[in-house]
Amino acid sequence: xQVTQWSEALSSxxxxxxxxxxxxxxxxxxxxxxxxxxxxxxxxxxxxWITRKAISRIQDRIGPNRVGKYGLLQTVADAAKLxxxxxxTPYEADKIAYNLSPVLAxxxxxxxxxxxxxxxxxxxxxxxxxxLYVVALGSIGIMAALMAGWxxxxxxxxxxxxxxxxxxxxxxxxxxLAILTVVLLTGSMRFGQIVELxxxxxxxxxxxxxxLGIVMPGALIVFFVxxxxxxxxxxxxxxxxESELIAGFHIEYSGMxxxxxxxxxxxxxxxxxxxxxxxxxxxxQGPGVGLPVIGPLLGxxxxxxxxxxxxxLQQWIRGTFPRIRIDQMMYFAWKVLVPLMIGLxxxxxxxxxxxxxxxxxxxxxxxxxxGVMAVVAYVLQKYFREEQMRTKRSxxxxxxxxxxxxxxxxxxx
Amino acid sequence: MQLPLGIEVxxxxxxxxxxxxxxxxxxxxxxxxxxxxxxxxxxLALTLTFFGVAxxxxxxxxxxxxxxxxxxxxxxIAMLIAFAIMLTRxxxxxxxxxxxxxxxxxxxxxxxxxxxLLAFARATPWPAPGxxxxxDEALIGALGREFxxxxxxxxxxxxxxxxxxxxxxxMLARDR
Amino acid sequence: xxxxxxxxxxxxxxxxxxxxxxxxxxxxxxxxxxIELMLNAANINLVAFWRHGFGPMEDLTGQAFAVxxxxxAAAEAAVGLALIIAVYRERRTIDVDELDILSG
Numbered sequence: 131x132q133v134t135q136w137s138e139a140l141s142s143x144x145x146x147x148x149x150x151x152x153x154x155x156x157x158x159x160x161x162x163x164x165x166x167x168x169x170x171x172x173x174x175x176x177x178x179w180i181t182r183k184a185i186s187r188i189q190d191r192i193g194p195n196r197v198g199k200y201g202l203l204q205t206v207a208d209a210a211k212l213x214x215x216x217x218x219t220p221y222e223a224d225k226i227a228y229n230l231s232p233v234l235a236x237x238x239x240x241x242x243x244x245x246x247x248x249x250x251x252x253x254x255x256x257x258x259x260x261x262l263y264v265v266a267l268g269s270i271g272i273m274a275a276l277m278a279g280w281x282x283x284x285x286x287x288x289x290x291x292x293x294x295x296x297x298x299x300x301x302x303x304x305x306x307l308a309i310l311t312v313v314l315l316t317g318s319m320r321f322g323q324i325v326e327l328x329x330x331x332x333x334x335x336x337x338x339x340x341x342l343g344i345v346m347p348g349a350l351i352v353f354f355v356x357x358x359x360x361x362x363x364x365x366x367x368x369x370x371x372e373s374e375l376i377a378g379f380h381i382e383y384s385g386m387x388x389x390x391x392x393x394x395x396x397x398x399x400x401x402x403x404x405x406x407x408x409x410x411x412x413x414x415q416g417p418g419v420g421l422p423v424i425g426p427l428l429g430x431x432x433x434x435x436x437x438x439x440x441x442x443l444q445q446w447i448r449g450t451f452p453r454i455r456i457d458q459m460m461y462f463a464w465k466v467l468v469p470l471m472i473g474l475x476x477x478x479x480x481x482x483x484x485x486x487x488x489x490x491x492x493x494x495x496x497x498x499x500x501g502v503m504a505v506v507a508y509v510l511q512k513y514f515r516e517e518q519m520r521t522k523r524s525x526x527x528x529x530x531x532x533x534x535x536x537x538x539x540x541x542x543x
Numbered sequence: 544m545q546l547p548l549g550i551e552v553x554x555x556x557x558x559x560x561x562x563x564x565x566x567x568x569x570x571x572x573x574x575x576x577x578x579x580x581x582x583x584x585x586x587l588a589l590t591l592t593f594f595g596v597a598x599x600x601x602x603x604x605x606x607x608x609x610x611x612x613x614x615x616x617x618x619x620i621a622m623l624i625a626f627a628i629m630l631t632r633x634x635x636x637x638x639x640x641x642x643x644x645x646x647x648x649x650x651x652x653x654x655x656x657x658x659x660l661l662a663f664a665r666a667t668p669w670p671a672p673g674x675x676x677x678x679d680e681a682l683i684g685a686l687g688r689e690f691x692x693x694x695x696x697x698x699x700x701x702x703x704x705x706x707x708x709x710x711x712x713x714m715l716a717r718d719r
Numbered sequence: 720x721x722x723x724x725x726x727x728x729x730x731x732x733x734x735x736x737x738x739x740x741x742x743x744x745x746x747x748x749x750x751x752x753x754i755e756l757m758l759n760a761a762n763i764n765l766v767a768f769w770r771h772g773f774g775p776m777e778d779l780t781g782q783a784f785a786v787x788x789x790x791x792a793a794a795e796a797a798v799g800l801a802l803i804i805a806v807y808r809e810r811r812t813i814d815v816d817e818l819d820i821l822s823g
Contacts, residue, residue: 152556152557153557156557181697224581224583224584226583226584226587227583227587230587257606258683259607259610259683262607262610262614263612264608265614266611266613266614266617266618267613268612268618269614269617269619270617270621271614272618272622273590273617273621273622273625275620276625277587278551278628280583280625288629292626292629295622296625300688301623302618319683403590427674546752556817557720557721558720558721558723559722562721562725566729567751569733570729570732571738573732573733573736574736576725576736576746576752576756577736577737577740577743577749577752577756577767582746582748582749585749585752586752589752589756591786592733592756592759593759596733596759597727597728597763597765599729599763600763600766602721603726603766603767603769603770604770604775605766605769605770605782607782607787608766608782608785608786608789611786611789612762612789613823614791615721615789615790615793616755616759616789618790619796620755620792620793620796621792623796623797623800624748624751624752624755624796624800625766627748627800627803627804628748630804630807631748631803631807631813632806636814638758640739640745640796641744641745641749642743642744642745643743643744643745643815643816645743646736646742648744649738649739649742649743650739651813652738652742653730653736653738653739653742653770654735654740656734656735656738657732657734657735659757660727660734660735661728661731664724664727664728665724665728665729667724668770669722669723669724669727669771670723670771671720671771681776682776682779685776685779686779686782686783686786690783690786693783694783694787696782697787698729698730698787701790701791701794704791704794705793705794706788707794708793708794708795708797708798709794710798711798711801712797712798712800712801713801714799715798715801715802715804715805716801716804717801717806717810719753
């Protein structure tokens with residue numbers, strides 16, 4: 131199924147009307163980016179509403195319900211409140227870094243929207259290196275956090291900025307390696323092509339269920355966990371643990387600048403969900419996307435359902451998981467996820483070169499992925515058991531230390 | 544297009560017009576790197592220069608390099624430099640001039656060097672761009688294949704060098 | 720199409736800026752930034768010559784070199800900054816004019 135890109139179709143139509151080539155292309159991309167950016171900004175209103183509703187339900191509350199139907203306009207009211215707040219610049223702040231940082235945070239996230247494949251033929255740009263582009267643009271957000279931390283002239287903000295860099299750089303590596311497994315299997319970094327390869331044709335009808343996540347659940351889970359860390363969501367939200375630390379690198383920001391960091395964060399979570407859907411859950415693929423007219427519309431619907439589903443899953447985790455410590459976070463990234471993903475990639479590279487039919491290769495890759503998941507589960511289980519014993523020990527009365535026995539299974543009695 | 548002093552300037556095409564903007568941004572940022580008195584602002588300007596160079600790569604139809612540039616330079620090198628500036632931040636205040644006593648000679652030398660390169664770049668009749676580059680997987684695939692065939696030694700040595708550099712950096716910067 | 724000489728002029732300007740920064744700045748980190756600028760300028764030249772050379776689809780030497788230089792720059796920055804931090808810890812300064820204990 132080959133659907134032409136919307137941009138090519140529109141620009142060739144405009145050129146047919148007699149516009150010069152460069153003007154047509156310029157106009158088409160200007161309109162496209164205008165729509166895309168405004169969609170991104172406005173969807174954040176919905177994302178924040180979903181988050182608040184989901185977390186309220188988990189915490190047995192009702193959530194926003196006063197402004198608008200079901201409280202849908204609560205975020206608009208909040209934005210209006212934030213706009214009317216005083217815009218404070220701290221004493222002796224680095225003005226350039228301080229004012230540029232929120233802009234850069236939002237900029238980096240909005241740029242990512244350009245490669246998200248919403249439906250067949252409906253992508254901002256179908257870059258041939260989209261997978262790498264997503265990773266590269268992530269570094270802008272890190273730079274923004276560092277600039278905010280430095281520019282605020284506040285030691286807590288600076289320390290939090292260091293933490294952001296440590297966390298985001300660490301989890302970028304398993305993220306990249308998980309993306310690499312998909313690139314290795316599909317042989318393409320183009321999102322459009324990756325999605326198209328995830329179709330499942332049976333008798334000429336596109337069932338659209340050949341999702342890569344079925345073949346490699348291990349990579350999918352590693353990607354999901356790393357994307358939680360990249361989006362600074364619980365259990366990795368120790369950068370801005372409101373209940374324990376001060377807010378984080380944006381402590382000194384107020385009003386709309388503060389809101390821009392939050393806009394970037396919510397949109398980043400959504401886009402990482404979109405990338406996960408594109409790479410592992412079939413993107414816009416679903417039953418019936420091959421149909422002539424309603425196919426693209428169905429594709430858009432499938433894509434949105436999947437992405438918002440993943441987003442709700444992220445918020446569910448946010449509402450139920452405890453927060454982890456920074457040493458646990460680094461341990462998990464560097465000593466568990468990275469070696470396992472490297473091993474998985476080596477295994478996959480070998481499997482793909484085996485002189486066997488493709489079906490057997492898929493089965494072998496699936497087994498390797500299940501192995502990865504088993505090792506992660508084993509390490510976590512071992513760690514939590516030891517941690518449980520350690521915390522129990524530390525609450526023992528000092529006169530009893532050593533007198534309590536630990537059974538073979540590790541439980542106390 | 545006729546400029547006031549009777550200078551004839553060819554009207555740039557749209558692509559050239561956009562290139563001029565990117566190049567000016569890059570050049571101004573590059574100048575700000577060496578001129579700024581605040582070291583952190585230098586680092587920010589350096590980040591902007593890296594982005595500008597990535598934009599130039601896009602003009603040269605080397606998208607893979609452009610993205611690698613952002614990934615490595617902005618994502619790693621600019622970050623490292625910013626970190627080093629923050630760790631040695633007592634250096635940023637107090638001193639009068641950020642320049643040493645040979646700045647006069649070196650600025651003259653750099654300027655003359657620039658003039659020389661400029662004259663060379665303008666005087667030489669360069670060839671017109673070669674064939675069309677089709678930006679697709681084939682190019683990246685070919686590049687990857689080059690790295691494991693023609694340039695395999697260089698590639699492996701680079702990997703080894705990076706490993707050694709990382710180990711060395713950890714050894715050097717470790718708090719004893 | 721953008722002529723080759725424009726790229727070369729931009730690269731020449733960036734290289735001269737980097738040269739000035741590496742020669743004239745006091746701070747070791749600022750010198751390192753100048754070196755990074757020069758490496759970037761060299762990279763622009765390499766890619767520009769690749770694009771304007773014979774058959775950019777077949778002969779990928781320019782791009783390959785540029786990728787190698789990017790990797791090299793990363794290694795250089797890591798080691799250079801580690802050295803700077805080690806020196807700063809020892810001497811409490813990274814002003815290269817004050818690091819002169821070897822000059823009799």
